[in-house]
Amino acid sequence: MGLLGVESVADRVAALTGREVAATIALGASHEWQLHRVELADATSVFVKETATERPELEGLFRAEALGLNWLAGSFGSPVPRVLGWDARTLALDWVEQDEPSPAAAERFGHQLAAMHLVGADRFGADWPGFIGPLPLDNTPTRNWPEFYVQRRVLPYLERAVNRGALTPADARLVEKVLDRVEELAGEPEPPARIHGDLWNGNVMWGTNGVTVVDPAAHGGHREADLAMLSLFGLPHLDRVRDAYNHAAPLADGWKARIPLHQLHPLLVHVCLYGAAYRTTTIEAARTALRVES
Structure with a gap:
């Protein structure tokens, strides 16, 4: 520019x-x-x-x-x-002037997040090459969410994590077992939602005018991904956020059981960025995802 x-x-x-x-x-x-x-x-x-x-x-x-x-x-x-x-x-x-988290702000955020998701997207992916933190994020559209999740969100970071020695080949095989079952584990198909894409607690700012979310990896994706990431590292008043969201835009049956599936991507990103400190959590998420009754 x-x-x-x-x-x-x-x-x-x-x-x-x-x-x-x-x-x-x-x-x-x-x-x-x-x-x-x-x-x-x-x-x-x-x-x-x-x-x-x-x-x-x-x-x-x-x-x-x-x-x-x-x-x-x-x-x-x-x-x-x-x-x-x-x-x-x-x-x-x-600039966001920060304030203490409150139940009222959490409920408003849940409604806002639902409204943002429901605007939707015309594809799984985006029209621009993305980033998640400092790492490149492939937003090339694919036909459906399972394919998008496997090819654009999990495999690139799984390969990177193994190449840097933060995950073992045996770890990779476990994650690949999840990927082999993504279609059955993903639940009923949903249209692409307009999601933040990196919605962990550190990117949620509690301000004097309510919640503001920053540092997005925005794309057309699965709306459960944002909610799963909110629970990954904890969020004040998370139950209030989820209850308000569910009231505005009810989640599909089984959404809680799918949280570990959606957490695999951000956990692998953390393995790539910070090394084997996140290996145990990643492997446990893969194992938990596989234990879901099909």
Whole structure:
């Protein structure tokens, strides 16, 4: 987008937003990028992610996030931040003023998540190459969800995990047994939902105006995937979220039993990122998925 010659984050945010910057505050790092709070001259606060240099392996990262957020925002009241601007090295979003989690906010979030999912998608996949964290995410559409899940969400990370030595060939064979049975384990077919795709607790921000979800790996997918990921690492008032969701958009019978199936993808991503520390949880999820009565 023509802004890579501008070096300072303040200058890049000013160029992206067309507004004067008053101050920048460094917030540390996450994965391969730096985080900032930028104060504009009109007292507006902006959240900014930036990479220090152009890195080939991260090419398209902020484009994918911006496109994903704008796509998710296509549902009325969708709980995503507004994209203020982006280039290859920078992403500027509305600032979220954080607050304590509350039951009321959780219930509202459950309804918002259901509404976002029900907007739907025209395919399993997306029109842009994706990322999950710093890892590439293949969004090439496929015919149905079982095929999409196997080919685009599990096998690439299973292979990567084995190649780096974080999983053994025997571990891989166990996961492959799950994949061999995906069609029977997946339940009744559902149309593609408009999902966040990386909806763990750390990407759920409890703000003064309710919940905002950030850092999506947005695509047309299975709506149970978002709900399964919410339970993977815990979420305050999760039962309130799920009850409100189920009231707005009832889940298919057996959804609880399918949680481990949907958790295989994010767990394998964690194995790829952090190594064998997540091996035991991944293997247990595979075993639990296989124990489901068909």
